[in-house]
Amino acid sequence: MTAHPTPACRHPKVIMLHDNEDDILGAASIIAEQVEEYRTIPVENDIGELVKKYRPSVIIFALSSVQKSIELYTQIITDKNIDYPHHSILLCKNRESGVAFRCCIKGLFDNYFVYQPLYEKFRLKMIIHMGLQISQSNEQYVGFQDEQLESIEEELAQMIDEGKECKRSLLDSIADCKKSLKNANEEAEKASISAVLIQKINETHIEPLLAELEINIKTGLDKMINQLLINQVGVKELEARVEEMNKVSVPDQQSILEALSNTASALSNPPKDAQKILVVEDNQLYRDMLVNILVKEEYNVDESADGLNALKKIKNTQYDLVLMDLFMPNLDGINATKQIKSITGGKKLPVIALTGNKNKDLIKTWAEQGLKGYILKPSSKKEILEAVGKILN
Amino acid sequence: MKNGTRMTEKNLEILNKNIMLDLIGDDPVMIKQFEIDFLKQAKESLQKLILMYNQGSFSGVKEEAHFLKTSAAAVGAEQTSYLLKALELSGEEEDKPKCKRLIVNIKTSLQQVRGAIIDDSASNSGLSPSQGDNAS
Numbered sequence: 001m002t003a004h005p006t007p008a009c010r011h012p013k014v015i016m017l018h019d020n021e022d023d024i025l026g027a028a029s030i031i032a033e034q035v036e037e038y039r040t041i042p043v044e045n046d047i048g049e050l051v052k053k054y055r056p057s058v059i060i061f062a063l064s065s066v067q068k069s070i071e072l073y074t075q076i077i078t079d080k081n082i083d084y085p086h087h088s089i090l091l092c093k094n095r096e097s098g099v100a101f102r103c104c105i106k107g108l109f110d111n112y113f114v115y116q117p118l119y120e121k122f123r124l125k126m127i128i129h130m131g132l133q134i135s136q137s138n139e140q141y142v143g144f145q146d147e148q149l150e151s152i153e154e155e156l157a158q159m160i161d162e163g164k165e166c167k168r169s170l171l172d173s174i175a176d177c178k179k180s181l182k183n184a185n186e187e188a189e190k191a192s193i194s195a196v197l198i199q200k201i202n203e204t205h206i207e208p209l210l211a212e213l214e215i216n217i218k219t220g221l222d223k224m225i226n227q228l229l230i231n232q233v234g235v236k237e238l239e240a241r242v243e244e245m246n247k248v249s250v251p252d253q254q255s256i257l258e259a260l261s262n263t264a265s266a267l268s269n270p271p272k273d274a275q276k277i278l279v280v281e282d283n284q285l286y287r288d289m290l291v292n293i294l295v296k297e298e299y300n301v302d303e304s305a306d307g308l309n310a311l312k313k314i315k316n317t318q319y320d321l322v323l324m325d326l327f328m329p330n331l332d333g334i335n336a337t338k339q340i341k342s343i344t345g346g347k348k349l350p351v352i353a354l355t356g357n358k359n360k361d362l363i364k365t366w367a368e369q370g371l372k373g374y375i376l377k378p379s380s381k382k383e384i385l386e387a388v389g390k391i392l393n
Numbered sequence: 394m395k396n397g398t399r400m401t402e403k404n405l406e407i408l409n410k411n412i413m414l415d416l417i418g419d420d421p422v423m424i425k426q427f428e429i430d431f432l433k434q435a436k437e438s439l440q441k442l443i444l445m446y447n448q449g450s451f452s453g454v455k456e457e458a459h460f461l462k463t464s465a466a467a468v469g470a471e472q473t474s475y476l477l478k479a480l481e482l483s484g485e486e487e488d489k490p491k492c493k494r495l496i497v498n499i500k501t502s503l504q505q506v507r508g509a510i511i512d513d514s515a516s517n518s519g520l521s522p523s524q525g526d527n528a529s
Contacts, residue, residue, distance in 0.1 A: 289467055377467065
């Protein structure tokens with residue numbers, strides 16, 4: 001900054017564009033007092049190139065009319081000769097101050113100043129100062145020193161300085177608050193992000209792990225319980241066996257001799273084990289009675305509780321006779337008798353019906369399947385043995 | 394039936410001991426064992442009959458009546474066997490009031506059979522006098 005105008009500065013930070021040098025003399029000298037790196041440039045054909053070359057921070061448009069200044073500024077922008085942050089100031093005549101004000105309000109220029117007539121020198125200096133302050137960094141523009149300012153009473157100057165400090169303090173406090181608020185927001189944002197991350201980790205990792213752990217524990221417990229149950233059953237079985245063994249008393253000598261005698265008798269008179277009878281009856285009580293009767297007559301007796309089980313036995317064992325009930329679960333007597341033919345491969349296995357049913361049609365249907373006789377329940381022992389003997393003998 | 398006599402409700406015995414004698418022979422221990430087994434079987438069967446009746450399963454009533462009828466006839470419980478045959482038919486006809494009446498009568502009949510088989514003091518069949526009261 002210098003007290004003298006330097007209109008031919010090589011790298012001006014402030015330039016004033018004009019189309020009539022006489023019009024700007026007053027304003028130019030004021031600015032030249034304030035800014036060392038300043039230049040006035042008449043508008044010619046290469047004005048855009050010059051602006052581009054100098055890259056000034058503050059551009060003052062001081063053409064003879066506001067309209068010309070607007071046209072020039074727009075052209076420079078359109079030609080991309082200004083493509084950086086800058087501060088634009090419109091100088092106008094007093095009669096065009098309304099248009100200039102409108103241009104600033106609309107945002108085309110950053111400020112305006114009435115330079116014809118020029119009444120407020122310090123107002124122009126203030127506008128230039130503000131422009132440089134806004135468009136340049138603190139290192140680039142240091143502003144005014146006290147000695148550059150007009151002398152005033154010391155008391156008043158002190159008051160101004162105190163007021164300045166007071167305001168600075170306020171601004172610093174506001175800045176601190178803003179900073180704290182920003183930090184708080186950042187912390188909150190971080191906390192929020194952390195919370196989201198924790199939740200996501202929980203959902204994707206922790207919760208599945210916990211679920212898996214729960215399943216594993218449950219499975220392990222189930223296995224342990226099953227094992228305990230198996231062990232318990234095993235212990236009970238063992239206890240039952242021990243109890244059974246305890247019941248078995250050692251036979252005395254007389255019993256052994258009798259048993260040996262019976263065995264010898266059996267060997268000399270072999271039982272009718274060549275004649276094997278299958279008793280098929282679902283009522284266990286009556287089945288036991290029949291088995292008891294037949295065993296006493298030394299028949300070799302086997303038993304089944306239903307038709308299906310009987311067929312399985314007939315398939316695996318060769319019987320000489322079957323006593324068959326009619327109504328049984330799984331497979332009734334009629335259908336079981338029908339199946340016997342195919343199981344024995346054509347070999348005839350005699351079947352005697354055990355029935356309490358007097359339905360002649362039913363008996364006839366059954367008889368057609370190859371019955372050899374029937375025993376009406378409950379027949380006597382004599383009648384049963386006669387029916388059996390008739391077939392087997 | 395026995396000796397060619399026609400079976401009617403009036404001339405039927407609660408427990409015809411001759412039936413078991415004819416079937417098993419003169420073996421009192423064996424006969425007693427079958428009689429006790431019958432009481433046990435009858436208890437379970439009566440419970441099933443009541444259950445089937447309460448569930449409205451007439452086929453179940455019919456099958457269970459037929460089942461118990463075989464052993465009742467075999468041990469000589471002639472009245473019980475007769476009632477079971479009637480219940481078998483009522484089940485087939487899906488006659489609910491008749492089924493109910495017969496089940497109650499069968500219960501009474503079985504209590505009489507028990508009385509005929511063993512002394513009350515020696516009874517361990519578990520057939521209580523209230524058996525069958527659940528039929529509703």
